[in-house]
Amino acid sequence: MSIRAHGQHPGGNGGAPAALVFESVSKHYGSTVGARSLDLDIPAGELVTLIGPSGCGKSTTLRLAAGLERPDQGAIRVAGDVVADRRRFVEPEKRRVGLVFQDYALFPHMTVAQNVEFGLDRLARGDRRARTGEVLDLVRLGHLAGRYPHELSGGEQQRVALARALAPRPAVVLLDEPFSSLDESLRAQVRRDTVATLKEAGTTGVLVTHDQTEALSVGTRVVVMRRGVIEQADTPEKVFEQPATRFVASFMGDADFLPAHVHRALLTCEIGVVSTVPGWANSEADVDVVLRPHEVALQPDPNSPARVSAVEYHGAFVLHYVTLASGRTVRSWQPHTVRHPIGTPVAVTVAAGTTPTLLLGDRAITSPPPGSSLAPRPSVPLQLS
Secondary structure, three states, X not given: OOOOOOOOOOXXXXXXXXXXXXXXXXXXXXXXXXXXXEEEEEOOOOEEEEEOOOOOOHHHHHHHHHOOOOOOEEEEEEOOEEEEOOOOEOOHHHOOEEEEOOOOOOOOOOOHHHHHHHHXXXXXXXXXXXXXXXXXXXXXXXXXXXXXXXXXXXXXXXXXXXXXXXXXXXXXEEEEOOXXXXXXXXXXXXXXXXXXXXXXXXXXXXXXXXXXXXXXXXOOEEEEEEOOEEEEEEOHHHHHHOOXXXXXXXXXXXXXXXXXXXXXXXXXXXXXXXXXXXXXXXXXXXXXXXXXXXXXXXXXOOOOOOEEEEEEEOOOEEEEEEEOOOOOEEEEEEEOOOOOOOOOEEEEEEOXXXXXXXXXXXXXXXXXOOOOEOOOOOOOOOOOO
């Protein structure tokens, strides 16, 4: 399976060549698949997040782009230039690619300014110093140019690493889980600073992360990977609200799945009517419906067979687990002021305005599947008195 993501994306740059392109790129490590038939276009100025479980291929994809791995097949382009295919392989330092590693990889014996200047050896001394000053000002660290890495906080070290990556004016900056070593409170601030810096510099960014919230909040586009394959590449809103597969639905946020039935555009399951399905007026099909906890409403009802089976306090919200009559479980987010004790019988409904995702097997469907058509309803003649 491969996904081609062509066209204008948020942050695209008109007719300029894409900053990074993968064309049917594969990489194997013995019998292990690192990447399989990857097709992806990243326009100039876009910030893309790569996410997936451990071993899904996201780090392999980053290393292939950087030139730290050679693809088995396919082609990779950076700013329109082929950097890897069957005949050509451009070394990392010649690819116009900047790298920010998880551990920042700063030289401990060099000052902040010297670390940033390290990749500018092709420039004259005066130009190197001027460019170093520019990028340190960009990351708001000009006042720390003479410090050494061990004298900096984790967030400051991360910004030095970013400045070093930006200094040679790369076509794309690759960031490999750059915030994972920071504590939670610092991580959000450094993340915002990094995104703001990339936007101010007008630089394309590709960020590998294992954090779903980070992927959705940072990227103008999110690429979800599994087993070396791209499952979905789309805007954060579509990846979360319109997942393409069962895996994406469950990996990118909490999701429960209930068997459901569509009959003449009415979607029902064991909790009752879920919604109408536009375009299915003359169709009937068995599907699974995806329900996220914020879409599930609860109301105490002594006559309901559904029971609250567990409650988790999360501060502003309380997560309720509800066991249905079938034995299946659904989850529901409630505000912190609402707590239904374990054992409470509750009526389970779908929140108004919800447009649920329907699955046929493991893939989402938006139109009736083959063989689901019903005969159109006969028209009723108008009776005139």
